[in-house]
Amino acid sequence: MQLYARRKLINTVNMTASVLTTLLGLLFLAWILAVLVGKGVSAINGSLFTEMTPPPGSAGGLANALIGSLMLTVTAVVIGTPIGIMAGTYLAEYGRGGAFAEIVRTINDILLSAPSIIIGVFVYAMMVAPQGHFSGWAGAVALAIIVIPVVLRTTENMLSLVPTQMREAAAALGAPQWMVIMKVVYKAAITGMVTGVILAVARITGETAPLLFTALNNQFWTLNMNEPMANLPVVIFQFAMSPYDDWRELAWAAALLITALVLGMNILARTLTRGHK
């Protein structure tokens, strides 16, 4: 009986701890979101989208950073997605079970979790230093290097879920392998692949470290990818660390925007895959 009571006690203590840790986790989520909304909402207004980032001590907006972030993200996705999809296709359709595919998979996992600041240093050494100036292109390449492993991973996973019978059925009709892949396998896996791209976009939307040494920042409106380019994360970093109230307020507004975007994309990706099942 005593043993039984002791076991029960241990169980109660540990399970209570488990509930408490979960509550603590949720509490932090609530705290962070409350801070973002509390600080960010009051800073969001129309001029945010029409005016440029101001010099210290005056009001302004984030228009140049918004367009810069948009251009960097779109370029990175355009560069990174085809590479990720084709490499993922190779792993799932051609290299299954082979040693080469296993190596690529391992390397990809390492790229997936490599510190993003290292990617910034790499692109700096590869592009910024030889060219002699920071540029939007360098920023987009750095972000593309983050997109590739995310897209590769999801593509491979999604293609592997497509039943082999579907490939066999298409092959039996005389379709060559590339047509089987393009017209049957991709079609069956498209939702999952799109989800992968959305998750990749969500990931790079908030990435700051790789842009610090590549796209840097720009106080002015520019669409020229050869120049340094303003972008939301670096603006947040510079403005939040500054002593000026106007700048800090803009940083909170940008932080709220970014978080809303990232969470929105994650929720979208979730609903997509859920509807598919």
Next chain:
Amino acid sequence: MSNTLESSLEADKTHMHMNRSSRGFAMGDMVFKWTALFFALVVLLLLAGIIIMLAKGSVPAFEAFGWGFITLEDWDPVNEIYGAWAALVGTLVAAAIAMLIGLPLSFGIAIFITEMAPQWLKRPVGTAIELLAAVPSIIYGMWGLFFFAPWFAAHIQPGLVATLGPLPLIGGLFQMPLLGGASGVSVLTAGIVLAIMIVPFMASVIRDVFEIVPPVLKESAYGIGATTWEVVWNVVLPYTKTGVVGGVMLGLGRAIGETMAVTFIIGNASQLGSSLLEPGTTIAAKLANEFNEADGLQMDALIAMGLLLFIITFIVLMLSKLLLMRLAATQEGRKT
């Protein structure tokens, strides 16, 4: 007779036609396969490129200071003396704090979701934790600098100093710094914010690993009267241990390489403080703060520190990958 001849001729024609188009198909197949292979190679080249670029860039620093670069504590731009030790130790200490706090929290959350939560609660809590994992790290940094660190300095820090400070051995780690104690900017708060950042990530991975335990195993343990905790400790954990360690290592990799969350809060001091409540720095934070203004030997030294950081995370990630692969292998072995 003529009829059969005609139809066989017809068949021949279609056969020839098929031959021609199947040759075109074969071409398409080749092109597609080689393109796919080429892009798979690009992934390998990327990693090779990163390693080569970092190694090449760090040659001057190692030439100037030798292997002592790693253990040299000074960072003195005026006299051009650079060592990685302070940042290296800062990186490891902040990551260690993050793991010390983050591990129990992640386990608690994973156990709650897989073993305790009623069905209707599993999904929302799991989703909330995963969303917390998706919040960009710069947001954690801002929140940490403006809200968490000051709150910690006002409410927790004095208690810590009073209770742990006088203790032998570890007491030195909890001494109030002479300057800047009120802002809460320190290695300790950076480590805690890091923990809060990696907990949702590790909890999701551990939960996924816990969920592969076959229900039959757990049910038979419950059937002979085991408590929930006993099921977790004696059935779930032994079954999943390699996977759990793999997931934890993934979290550690993140903690070591994280930049923005740490840069905001750690205070970027070049010296190694003796107390955890003093500001410090990590390799990633040092890169974020100094890289753009650096040139010459300072730039080389920063790249060399980047190489060190990459090597450390590389080793951690490889270990985690090996462990997770071993879990997958035992999984398959058990199925058959």
